[in-house]
Amino acid sequence: MSAPWPPSGRIELPDTDEPYWAPEETMDPEQRRGVVFDKLREQVRYCWERSPFYRELWSDAGVFPETLRTLDDLRHFPFVKKEQIRADQVAHPPFGSNICCPPEAIAHIHGTSGTTGRPTAFAISRDDWLRIAAAHARIMWSFGIRRTDTVFIGSFFSLYLGSWGALIGTEALGARAFPFGAGVPGQTERALEYIDLIRPTAFYGTPSYALHLAKVATKHGVDPKDFGFKIMFFSGEPGAGIPATKKRIEDVFGAICIDSGSMAEMTPWMTNSECSHRTGMHLWEDLVYTEIVDRETGEPVEGDGEGVPVYTHLERTSQPMIRLYSGDLTRVASDPCPCGRTYRRLPDGIYGRVDDMLIIRGVNVYPNAVENALASVPGVGSEYRIVIERPGELDVFRLEIESTEASVADAVRDRVKAAAGVGPDVVVHPPDTLETTEFKSRRVDDRRNAVASTPTH
Numbered sequence: 352m353s354a355p356w357p358p359s360g361r362i363e364l365p366d367t368d369e370p371y372w373a374p375e376e377t378m379d380p381e382q383r384r385g386v387v388f389d390k391l392r393e394q395v396r397y398c399w400e401r402s403p404f405y406r407e408l409w410s411d412a413g414v415f416p417e418t419l420r421t422l423d424d425l426r427h428f429p430f431v432k433k434e435q436i437r438a439d440q441v442a443h444p445p446f447g448s449n450i451c452c453p454p455e456a457i458a459h460i461h462g463t464s465g466t467t468g469r470p471t472a473f474a475i476s477r478d479d480w481l482r483i484a485a486a487h488a489r490i491m492w493s494f495g496i497r498r499t500d501t502v503f504i505g506s507f508f509s510l511y512l513g514s515w516g517a518l519i520g521t522e523a524l525g526a527r528a529f530p531f532g533a534g535v536p537g538q539t540e541r542a543l544e545y546i547d548l549i550r551p552t553a554f555y556g557t558p559s560y561a562l563h564l565a566k567v568a569t570k571h572g573v574d575p576k577d578f579g580f581k582i583m584f585f586s587g588e589p590g591a592g593i594p595a596t597k598k599r600i601e602d603v604f605g606a607i608c609i610d611s612g613s614m615a616e617m618t619p620w621m622t623n624s625e626c627s628h629r630t631g632m633h634l635w636e637d638l639v640y641t642e643i644v645d646r647e648t649g650e651p652v653e654g655d656g657e658g659v660p661v662y663t664h665l666e667r668t669s670q671p672m673i674r675l676y677s678g679d680l681t682r683v684a685s686d687p688c689p690c691g692r693t694y695r696r697l698p699d700g701i702y703g704r705v706d707d708m709l710i711i712r713g714v715n716v717y718p719n720a721v722e723n724a725l726a727s728v729p730g731v732g733s734e735y736r737i738v739i740e741r742p743g744e745l746d747v748f749r750l751e752i753e754s755t756e757a758s759v760a761d762a763v764r765d766r767v768k769a770a771a772g773v774g775p776d777v778v779v780h781p782p783d784t785l786e787t788t789e790f791k792s793r794r795v796d797d798r799r800n801a802v803a804s805t806p807t808h
């Protein structure tokens with residue numbers, strides 16, 4: 352007999368020295384597929400009964416809840432893309448026709464933080480909020496957060512779901528939350544004083560912000576290692592999964608650096624997350640079921656290999672996503688992790704997007720590969736810009752970096768050329784001259800189609 356659906360979101364905390372929170376974590380993968388299928392069947396039926404969005408989408412594709420006889424049958428269901436969600440919200444404001452709960456059940460409204468285009472609104476019910484908190488607590492446990500920890504949350508408390516997800520996971524786990532926030536002028540200097548006073552043991556934010564904090568600390572004569580962080584976990588940017596950036600964060604702070612995060616729409620977004628062994632993000636597939644599909648054919652990749660994550664909620668009652676196409680690129684592996692969890696992993700993190708690959712002089716270049724090469728050169732700052740222009744026939748690839756030593760340019764060019772296949776012209780700026788951000792950095796400036804891509808609004 353399968354468990355009641357949806358699960359209650361009630362928390363039963365393991366003993367402090369217990370490594371696992373739930374039996375699904377170490378289950379034989381075949382057996383766990385049974386657990387996933389039981390939840391999926393309920394989730395799909397629930398969406399069919401309550402959401403005109405899914406009824407229409409699935410009817411058009413000739414699929415119905417009865418189509419789902421095994422977990423593999425999910426591949427017959429169409430992808431959902433972000434553009435469809437956005438268009439549906441325009442047609443059915445404010446939350447779209449995939450909202451499955453009554454308006455009075457909505458407890459939190461969040462949204463996309465992008466600066467262009469119509470925003471997408473996320474409505475999360477009270478019960479879903481509790482389930483998200485429980486899922487995040489369980490995952491935070493795997494990277495070592497315990498009740499005795501104090502978690503410094505150094506990111507915006509706004510529509511951005513990252514900070515809230517970290518906050519409610521911390522609360523549900525019974526640890527101490529220190530929701531410091533970010534973005535107010537002078538706040539990072541203030542953070543130095545507060546961290547010294549409160550002595551948090553864990554940090555959440557974006558990799559850019561952590562490195563910015565380290566830079567400000569150093570400028571004030573404070574060694575970031577003296578903060579005393581033991582665990583630093585990240586989302587919002589790929590950096591924590593880029594090996595050289597991860598190493599830099601771990602070296603600078605003397606803490607472990609945990610990569611996590613799927614998509615805001617998929618909250619609980621921590622269901623891609625590393626454990627304390629940092630062998631790549633585990634796919635916590637009994638919470639959110641993740642397929643990796645071939646970028647050309649859209650068919651699920653059998654076994655290990657490269658592809659695009661496609662996410663499906665398994666316990667969401669307000670705005671469920673069934674086969675949300677992420678557009679991200681990753682590689683999945685199923686060899687064992689020393690933690691003993693049997694979840695597959697993404698050993699190279701999310702290393703690109705299907706649509707952010709740059710073609711420079713005919714070579715496919717992923718910005719993350721450039722960052723990894725750059726971060727492996729000693730003496731180079733963490734901020735950089737990739738600028739691509741086409742003044743004549745040929746692409747000009749310029750990489751702007753920060754360093755006190757102009758002589759690093761050759762090493763940077765060689766490493767980037769080896770990693771990406773194209774050597775950039777390297778421009779070395781003095782430290783702290785490139786614009787930094789306390790949130791997600793924009794580091795690619797492709798000026799080749801500047802006229803055609805000018806925003807029209």
Ligand SMILES: [Zn+2]
Pocket residue numbers: 625626627628629630633688689690691692
């Ligand atoms: Zn592990």
